[in-house]
Amino acid sequence: MPASVNRERLLKTIDDYARIGATDSGGVTRLALSEDDGRARERFAGDVTGAGLELSADDFGNMVARREGSEVLAPIQIGSHLDTVRRGGRFDGALGVLGGLEVIRAFNDAGITTRHPVDLINWTNEEGVRFEPAMMGSGVACGVFDREWACDRTDLDGVRLGDELRRIGFQGERNNRPPTGAAYLELHIEQGPVLDDADIPVGIVEGIVGITWINVRILGQADHAGPSPMALRRDALAAAAEIILVVEHLASESGPPVVGTVGRFDLEPNIINTIPSQVEMSVDFRHRDAEGLKRLVDRLIESADEIETRRGVDIQLERFWTSPPTAFDARIVDAVALAADAVGAQSRRLWSGAGHDAKYAAEMTPTGMIFVRSRGGLSHCEQEFSESDDIVAGVATLLQTVFALDASLDSIVT
Ligand SMILES: [Zn+2]
Incomplete structure (x- = not known):
C-alpha cells in the first residue's frame, strides 16, 4: 500500500490530546461535555479542518469530519470517543479517533483519493460516567436512544446534558447525523488481558458479547x-x-x-x-x-x-x-484480519467483553473493530498503558483495512 503511518506524528498527537484534562498521575479526566471535553473537541476541529476535512456536528454533538472520495458512495466510517472516565487512561477512546486522524493524514501525505468518502467520527458521551447510560451519542445516531430523552439526562449536580452540549458549542443539526456507511471501523485498546496474556499486539474483534x-x-x-x-x-x-x-x-x-x-x-x-x-x-x-x-x-x-x-x-x-450480543460483519472482520497480516502485525481473533460505540454503529452499518493490547488488561484507570509499537501496529492495521475495503466494497450508492 502506498500510504504509511507516521509514527512520530501519531505518538505526538496522542501525547498532545492526553494533556487536555491530564491528571497528576499520568491519567486523563475528560468527562463528556465538560470544559476539557470542549477543549479536546476544539483541538480536534482544528486538526481535521487542517487536514482538509469538512467538519459538521449533529444534533447530539457527534462530530463528523469528511474526506471526500472520488465516487458517489456511502462513506467508510472511522469512529470512537474523546471523552474519558474520571482518572482514566490516555488511549481509551482517543486511540480510535486519533488513529483515524493519522489514517487521513497518511492518505493526504501519499496523495491518495479513495473511492468512498472517509468519515472520522467523535461520538458524544461514550463513557456514560457523568451522564448515564454509556454509548449515548452512537445510540442516539442509530436510533437506540431518543434524542430528547438523552438531552434530559442530568449529572450529579443536576445539570442537563442538552444544556452542556449547547454551552460548549457543539450542538449541531439533525441532518448531520452520521449516515449508513459502507463500513464502520473502530480501533480501541482491548481493556482486557487476552492479548497481553497471549503476547499478541493486535486483536481482530468478531463481536461484542x-x-x-x-x-x-x-x-x-x-x-x-x-x-x-x-x-x-x-x-x-x-x-x-x-x-x-x-x-x-x-x-x-x-x-x-x-x-x-x-x-x-x-x-x-x-x-x-x-x-x-x-x-x-x-x-x-x-x-x-x-x-x-x-x-x-x-x-x-x-x-x-x-x-x-x-x-x-x-x-x-x-x-x-x-x-443482546452483536456479531460483527464477517466481510469486515475478514478484511481486518487480512490487513493485520498485510502490515505484518501479529494478531488473533477475539470477542469484546465490554461495550463500544461499534455496537450501535453495527445497527446501521457493516462493522468491525481492531483491538490493541493493553498492558495487564488494565483500563478505566491511570495505569492503563499500551506500547508505542502496538499502537502503531493497530493504526497501520486500520489504515490498511480502510485502503483495502475502499478498493473491494461494492457499496450502497448514496
Ligand atoms: Zn472506550
Whole structure:
C-alpha cells in the first residue's frame, strides 16, 4: 500500500490530546461535555479542518469530519470517543479517533483519493460516567436512544446534558447525523488481558458479547447462632455462597468469552452471632450468543431450585436487563484480519467483553473493530498503558483495512 503511518506524528498527537484534562498521575479526566471535553473537541476541529476535512456536528454533538472520495458512495466510517472516565487512561477512546486522524493524514501525505468518502467520527458521551447510560451519542445516531430523552439526562449536580452540549458549542443539526456507511471501523485498546496474556499486539474483534443482569433475593430465617443445630438452619448466606459458585462454574465450563460475576451483595442482618436471614445480590453473565446467554440463566434457575428445596430457603431470580450480543460483519472482520497480516502485525481473533460505540454503529452499518493490547488488561484507570509499537501496529492495521475495503466494497450508492 502506498500510504504509511507516521509514527512520530501519531505518538505526538496522542501525547498532545492526553494533556487536555491530564491528571497528576499520568491519567486523563475528560468527562463528556465538560470544559476539557470542549477543549479536546476544539483541538480536534482544528486538526481535521487542517487536514482538509469538512467538519459538521449533529444534533447530539457527534462530530463528523469528511474526506471526500472520488465516487458517489456511502462513506467508510472511522469512529470512537474523546471523552474519558474520571482518572482514566490516555488511549481509551482517543486511540480510535486519533488513529483515524493519522489514517487521513497518511492518505493526504501519499496523495491518495479513495473511492468512498472517509468519515472520522467523535461520538458524544461514550463513557456514560457523568451522564448515564454509556454509548449515548452512537445510540442516539442509530436510533437506540431518543434524542430528547438523552438531552434530559442530568449529572450529579443536576445539570442537563442538552444544556452542556449547547454551552460548549457543539450542538449541531439533525441532518448531520452520521449516515449508513459502507463500513464502520473502530480501533480501541482491548481493556482486557487476552492479548497481553497471549503476547499478541493486535486483536481482530468478531463481536461484542451479550450481557444479562439478574437480581437474586434469598430469604432464610434469622436465628441465634448458638442453639440452632446445623441441620435445622435456613441460612440465606450459605445458600448464596452455593449460588455464587454455580455462577462461577457455569461460566468457567463454557470457556471464553463467557464470564459470570456476582458483583453486588447485601446481607441481613450481618451480625456475628445471628444466622443470616436475607441476601440480595447481582449476577452478570456475558456470552457471544443470545441462546447461550439464555441457557446460562436457565441452568442457574435449575440450580437455585435445587438449593432452595434442599436448604428450605426461598430464592427469587429476576432477569431485569439484557443487552443482546452483536456479531460483527464477517466481510469486515475478514478484511481486518487480512490487513493485520498485510502490515505484518501479529494478531488473533477475539470477542469484546465490554461495550463500544461499534455496537450501535453495527445497527446501521457493516462493522468491525481492531483491538490493541493493553498492558495487564488494565483500563478505566491511570495505569492503563499500551506500547508505542502496538499502537502503531493497530493504526497501520486500520489504515490498511480502510485502503483495502475502499478498493473491494461494492457499496450502497448514496
Ligand atoms: Zn472506550
